Amino acid sequence: MSSLDSDFLLKNLNEGQKEAVSAPLSNVLVIAGAGTGKTRVLVSRISWLVQVENLKPREIMAVTFTNKAAKEMQERIAMLIGESNVRMLWASTFHSVCLRLLRSYSRQAGLQPGFGVLDTDNQTAFIKRIMSEIDYIGELKPSEVASKISKFKERRQRAADVAFSYKEEDPYLVKIYDIYERECISQNVVDFSELLLRTVELLENNESVRDLQHRRFKEILVDEFQDTNSLQFDFLKLLAGPQTHIMAVGDDDQSIYGWRGADYTNMSNFKKDFAPVKTVLLKDNYRSTQNILDMANTLIAKGSERLLPKVLEGNNGVGSKVNIIKCASEYVESDFIVNTIKLLHAKGISYDDFAVLYRTNQQSLLLEQRLSISGIPFVIYGGQKFFERAEIQDALAYMRLLLNPLDDQALRRIINVPPRRIGEKVVTQLSDIAYERGSSLFETIKMLIDYAKDENVPKELKSLAKKLSVFYDLMEKLKACRESQNLPDLVRSVIEITGLVDYYKQKDLKSNKGALDNQKHKNLEQLVSNASVFNNERFGEALENAEENLDPLLNFISNVTLSSSTELNAEGIEGEGQRQALVNLMTMHASKGLEFKVVFLAGFEKNLLPSFRSENDFREGQRRAYDEERRLAYVGITRAQERLFISYALSRTVYGRTENTGASSFLREIVAQYKEQKPDDRPYKISLPDILGSLLK
DNA sequence: AATCCCTTTATTTTT
DNA sequence: TAAAGGGATT
Numbered sequence A: 001m002s003s004l005d006s007d008f009l010l011k012n013l014n015e016g017q018k019e020a021v022s023a024p025l026s027n028v029l030v031i032a033g034a035g036t037g038k039t040r041v042l043v044s045r046i047s048w049l050v051q052v053e054n055l056k057p058r059e060i061m062a063v064t065f066t067n068k069a070a071k072e073m074q075e076r077i078a079m080l081i082g083e084s085n086v087r088m089l090w091a092s093t094f095h096s097v098c099l100r101l102l103r104s105y106s107r108q109a110g111l112q113p114g115f116g117v118l119d120t121d122n123q124t125a126f127i128k129r130i131m132s133e134i135d136y137i138g139e140l141k142p143s144e145v146a147s148k149i150s151k152f153k154e155r156r157q158r159a160a161d162v163a164f165s166y167k168e169e170d171p172y173l174v175k176i177y178d179i180y181e182r183e184c185i186s187q188n189v190v191d192f193s194e195l196l197l198r199t200v201e202l203l204e205n206n207e208s209v210r211d212l213q214h215r216r217f218k219e220i221l222v223d224e225f226q227d228t229n230s231l232q233f234d235f236l237k238l239l240a241g242p243q244t245h246i247m248a249v250g251d252d253d254q255s256i257y258g259w260r261g262a263d264y265t266n267m268s269n270f271k272k273d274f275a276p277v278k279t280v281l282l283k284d285n286y287r288s289t290q291n292i293l294d295m296a297n298t299l300i301a302k303g304s305e306r307l308l309p310k311v312l313e314g315n316n317g318v319g320s321k322v323n324i325i326k327c328a329s330e331y332v333e334s335d336f337i338v339n340t341i342k343l344l345h346a347k348g349i350s351y352d353d354f355a356v357l358y359r360t361n362q363q364s365l366l367l368e369q370r371l372s373i374s375g376i377p378f379v380i381y382g383g384q385k386f387f388e389r390a391e392i393q394d395a396l397a398y399m400r401l402l403l404n405p406l407d408d409q410a411l412r413r414i415i416n417v418p419p420r421r422i423g424e425k426v427v428t429q430l431s432d433i434a435y436e437r438g439s440s441l442f443e444t445i446k447m448l449i450d451y452a453k454d455e456n457v458p459k460e461l462k463s464l465a466k467k468l469s470v471f472y473d474l475m476e477k478l479k480a481c482r483e484s485q486n487l488p489d490l491v492r493s494v495i496e497i498t499g500l501v502d503y504y505k506q507k508d509l510k511s512n513k514g515a516l517d518n519q520k521h522k523n524l525e526q527l528v529s530n531a532s533v534f535n536n537e538r539f540g541e542a543l544e545n546a547e548e549n550l551d552p553l554l555n556f557i558s559n560v561t562l563s564s565s566t567e568l569n570a571e572g573i574e575g576e577g578q579r580q581a582l583v584n585l586m587t588m589h590a591s592k593g594l595e596f597k598v599v600f601l602a603g604f605e606k607n608l609l610p611s612f613r614s615e616n617d618f619r620e621g622q623r624r625a626y627d628e629e630r631r632l633a634y635v636g637i638t639r640a641q642e643r644l645f646i647s648y649a650l651s652r653t654v655y656g657r658t659e660n661t662g663a664s665s666f667l668r669e670i671v672a673q674y675k676e677q678k679p680d681d682r683p684y685k686i687s688l689p690d691i692l693g694s695l696l697k
Numbered sequence B: 001a002a003t004c005c006c007t008t009t010a011t012t013t014t015t
Numbered sequence C: 001t002a003a004a005g006g007g008a009t010t
Helices: A002-010 A015-021 A038-051 A067-081 A083-088 A094-104 A120-133 A142-154 A159-165 A172-186 A192-205 A207-216 A230-239 A266-273 A290-301 A330-346 A361-373 A390-403 A408-414 A424-437 A441-452 A459-484 A487-497 A500-512 A520-533 A552-561 A566-574 A624-637 A665-673 A689-695
Strands: A027-032 A060-064 A090-093 A116-118 A189-191 A219-222 A245-250 A277-282 A322-329 A354-358 A378-380 A583-587 A596-601 A640-654 A657-660 A684-687
Touching (some): A002 A015, A015 A038, A015 A277, A027 A038, A038 A067, A038 A219, A060 A067, A060 A094, A067 A090, A094 A192, A094 A230, A116 A192, A116 A552, A120 A172, A120 A408, A142 A159, A142 A172, A142 A230, A172 A189, A192 A207, A192 A230, A219 A230, A230 A266, A245 A266, A266 A277, A290 A322, A290 A640, A290 A665, A322 A330, A322 A689, A330 A361, A330 A596, A330 A640, A330 A689, A361 A378, A361 A583, A390 A408, A390 A459, A390 A487, A390 A552, A424 A441, A424 A459, A487 A500, A487 A552, A500 A520, A596 A624, A624 A640, A624 A665, A665 A684
Parallel strands (some): A027 A245, A027 A277, A060 A090, A060 A219, A116 A189, A219 A245, A322 A640, A322 A684, A354 A583, A378 A583, A596 A640
Antiparallel strands (some): A640 A657
């Protein structure tokens, strides 16, 4: 049986892929170039571990960076080892893994059960409040403070550590961090970085928890390893026991999130810290034509600091030449793109097969307009996320408060939404009392109401308590619902009993004057459907005393907070009907991991790609930012399967100012590289947009 | 509580 | 340019 399985699993894999999939149990680093079948290797490897190496699915952990990737992996593995097996396997993001560990060992980790998770918006709002409370007058914006705090946490520095070591001009930063840290603990909430840091500390300080994981997880697979930060790297080091092996899969050439803390040198660190490591290189590309790959290879070859220079080799023939289009302005460029889509669509290419990729979101505006005028259906990825909408956040805040009465942040958000005459003054009074007593806002409300029952209480307090009791009674009602209702009903109760739906219906009526699109109250309804679709099927065998199994609401909220991303965005709104074919618009960042038959790279020009900000970045003597822009361009190019159009404009209006631009230095480099060759031997053709018709023949 | 008007500011954003 | 946030006004 075993040999049959192994034949089956290795069938249709190339040598490198086979080597990775069937590698003996050990630490393995797979350097997988763009389009070389990375996911396929991961999925086959997991099946191999189960079917050939006879590991139990519960002994395997597969870590990805996005929920989408985790979901895709689960689905593909299910096809190989069956649905019931996949359920025992942990395949999820770093953050979800940490959340599950923390939920199971919340006490040991210094948290109370039911602790909440702050997403970036909530975190920023939190910090903003702290900054205004201490009358901060410095130059930092709340979001900047938030990212600095994240940076500290990534370096495993607590506020107390920073206080000693950190000597920046802004002495308030440490103070804000300190207050933030303490308030997070008293409100029983953690932010995204905290999920990681606390788990690392838990594993480090708690031998029995650590040993338990060491014995459990035999094989850990990590996707997109070039995107790990140092905290995630530490986490892996702690999670892996003496008997555990790690397979890290990544591509240093596609590292484009350095600015967010990702450190692709973790790939070489991995070789050192997890030695001995078997290294496998995948460079057979199954996605693009050779012309496209030649362009990509030429571009990336000039990058400095590559860990392992590699040349992608194609399997799809030479293909059409890459078209480089020189446009007079961004208007000409967008017309060119629209016209070309029209033309190719008329030749039978589905709208789905087109992608327009750009460096900045701003660039999508003009494209949107032109596509709309031409009646070409399109979808923009990465707009406002479903779960980030204000009305959704309001509904979620009610649920967060229900789960965690200590969450002052949630309470502040919704105590007067919809308006119930609890204005700023009342909240200030309330929070002053809460502060004196050192208790949470919600506790304080309860206390005040009880206290005000006494006849001899001053009038002022009585009226305060009366106002607050409206809110308190509401929460009590919701509490009762939580006990008697299932999840979707509860969510419905939350949006209806609180008056949120009616409130937003009114708003919609006012602002849209009867128009049907973008109705906020509909989004709230959507949240109810989301809750019913969320059928409590968590993948991966649960840990003992895992609350997530007992409390669907907690489960739902956690899940939602850790997946406030695009896939739910698109799925959430469309609903049932069959999906219309749409042209895809997105940033090059958002395109990583995707592929399209026809790709347009718009604005491949000076100041835009590489971004003007990266030009002067010489930190640590390296051109870090500049190199990353090069990799970003490489990611863009390698998205294309059959046809690639790279366009640039000679002038572009940015921030209301029309600037002369021109071809990107990356484009000049590539062209210079092929100068000596005959035009026919070059992988590209340079042309103007107006002679397009002849190009496409 | 909603509206208006002014100022500010402007890459990328997996969780 | 244009969008978003803050502050003052109704």
